[in-house]
Amino acid sequence: MSHPINFDFSEEFARKMDEKDPLKEFRSKFIFPKVDGKTAIYFCGNSLGIQPKTTKQYIQKELDNWADLAVDGHFYGEDAWYHVRKKSKPALAEIVGAHEHEVVAMNNLTSNLHFLMVSFYQPTAEKFKIITEAGAFPSDMYMLETQVKFHGLNPDEVIVELTPREGEHTLRTEDILKTIREHGDQLALVMMAGLQYYTGQLFDMEAIAKAARQVGAYVGFDLAHAAGNAQLSLHDWEVDFATWCSYKYMNSGPGNISGVFVHEKHAEKPDLPRFAGWWGHDEGERFKMEKGFKPMFGADGWQLANSNVLALAAHQASLDIFLEAGIGNLRKKSETLTGYLEFLIQNISGKSGVIEIITPKNKNERGCQLSLLVHKGGKAVFDELYQNGIVGDWRHPNVIRIAPTPLYNSFTDVFRFAQVLKQSLLKFA
Ligand SMILES: Cc1ncc(COP(=O)(O)O)c(C=O)c1O
Numbered sequence: 184m185s186h187p188i189n190f191d192f193s194e195e196f197a198r199k200m201d202e203k204d205p206l207k208e209f210r211s212k213f214i215f216p217k218v219d220g221k222t223a224i225y226f227c228g229n230s231l232g233i234q235p236k237t238t239k240q241y242i243q244k245e246l247d248n249w250a251d252l253a254v255d256g257h258f259y260g261e262d263a264w265y266h267v268r269k270k271s272k273p274a275l276a277e278i279v280g281a282h283e284h285e286v287v288a289m290n291n292l293t294s295n296l297h298f299l300m301v302s303f304y305q306p307t308a309e310k311f312k313i314i315t316e317a318g319a320f321p322s323d324m325y326m327l328e329t330q331v332k333f334h335g336l337n338p339d340e341v342i343v344e345l346t347p348r349e350g351e352h353t354l355r356t357e358d359i360l361k362t363i364r365e366h367g368d369q370l371a372l373v374m375m376a377g378l379q380y381y382t383g384q385l386f387d388m389e390a391i392a393k394a395a396r397q398v399g400a401y402v403g404f405d406l407a408h409a410a411g412n413a414q415l416s417l418h419d420w421e422v423d424f425a426t427w428c429s430y431k432y433m434n435s436g437p438g439n440i441s442g443v444f445v446h447e448k449h450a451e452k453p454d455l456p457r458f459a460g461w462w463g464h465d466e467g468e469r470f471k472m473e474k475g476f477k478p479m480f481g482a483d484g485w486q487l488a489n490s491n492v493l494a495l496a497a498h499q500a501s502l503d504i505f506l507e508a509g510i511g512n513l514r515k516k517s518e519t520l521t522g523y524l525e526f527l528i529q530n531i532s533g534k535s536g537v538i539e540i541i542t543p544k545n546k547n548e549r550g551c552q553l554s555l556l557v558h559k560g561g562k563a564v565f566d567e568l569y570q571n572g573i574v575g576d577w578r579h580p581n582v583i584r585i586a587p588t589p590l591y592n593s594f595t596d597v598f599r600f601a602q603v604l605k606q607s608l609l610k611f612a
């Protein structure tokens with residue numbers, strides 16, 4: 184069992200923590216952006232992860248293959264593109280806690296949400312409701328709203344939003360489960376974030392999946408903020424489906440490829456509705472160019488189009504770093520790093536309460552991100568942080584999100600952030 188760490192306020196403490204950090208070398212594998220010509224302290228991996236130094240070389244290799252082989256690159260060479268999707272599977276399976284046949288990298292997150300809804304939202308007169316969290320990321324809201332309308336239904340009658348109790352910022356698991364049971368008879372689907380983008384709350388996906396199953400509803404998660412951040416066991420939790428993006432904690436580049444998980448219990452259901460394309464069709468017969476869609480086994484059967492090779496190359500550069508670091512080791516450091524950030528912020532805000540951390544205190548209910556509700560001078564405080572080279576993000580109306588990532592952030596980064604925060608509060612709050 185690991186011992187709790189006695190955090191302290193000195194720079195010396197941060198330096199010592201960095202010295203003994205078993206993952207400290209990983210920082211040097213990344214390129215840090217600059218603010219006003221100076222290297223930034225980057226806490227925005229929850230929006231866009233930074234670039235691994237190896238990304239260029241991974242992409243260059245595929246550019247060379249393309250230049251040298253052109254169309255032959257699909258079938259020849261050590262990394263023939265026809266099978267390129269297989270390469271990312273071991274790392275993705277480890278990151279989300281799945282079997283390799285349950286995951287595949289493809290498309291973008293919002294597109295995948297729509298495609299998975301086609302399979303897992305089949306409303307009937309009896310079972311038609313969808314439970315989701317209130318204040319979900321807008322793309323998810325628009326996706327649900329338009330999916331419901333596509334079935335000729337009224338979103339106000341179908342979508343049940345989970346809201347925190349009066350005076351609280353996050354959801355209680357017991358309330359989520361109660362809502363699932365209350366709507367059980369009419370519930371078709373629970374479709375929500377695994378980790379909420381605004382509050383940083385990590386939901387108890389295992390309990391939610393179990394409750395949904397007990398009332399005969401499917402369960403799917405948007406893991407944009409959870410994949411590569413929290414430890415996940417999608418297979419064991421019996422989640423039906425999930426999807427995520429790779430440009431946040433997975434550092435694969437702006438807008439880069441998404442991933443999907445489909446539980447193996449759905450691996451061989453050719454009759455499950457889906458919007459298909461040739462890349463989901465049995466790969467042994469794909470080039471027969473015949474009528475009659477035969478889905479591939481598992482998540483691969485949800486692919487539509489041939490793989491985006493350059494996107495996958497950038498993705499792989501980052502996944503290889505993840506495999507080397509190990510998701511368990513990353514999570515261990517992450518808990519300590521975020522605990523340290525919390526400790527320093529609480530001390531700075533003190534009795535004034537000018538900063539309220541709305542992310543849950545319990546480490547099992549959060550990832551690396553802390554969401555700071557700034558009660559006074561919020562935007563000015565945020566701007567001051569930025570002018571001092573600290574990159575977090577501002578989320579309307581009054582939240583600063585700070586996400587120290589275990590791959591490339593240090594304890595000293597967190598210490599420096601706290602110092603600037605203290606100055607900024609003195610000036611503006
Ligand atoms: C929770 C969540 N859902 C959806 C999206 C949209 O993702 P994309 O634009 O990659 O489809 C994001 C981030 O932009 C997100 O954080």
Ligand SMILES: Nc1c(O)cccc1C(=O)C[C@H](N)C(=O)O
Nearest residue numbers: 229230231320380381407437438
């Ligand atoms: N993808 C983004 C973009 O192109 C511009 C600005 C922000 C984003 C994001 O990904 C936002 C992110 N999902 C969030 O949690 O705020």
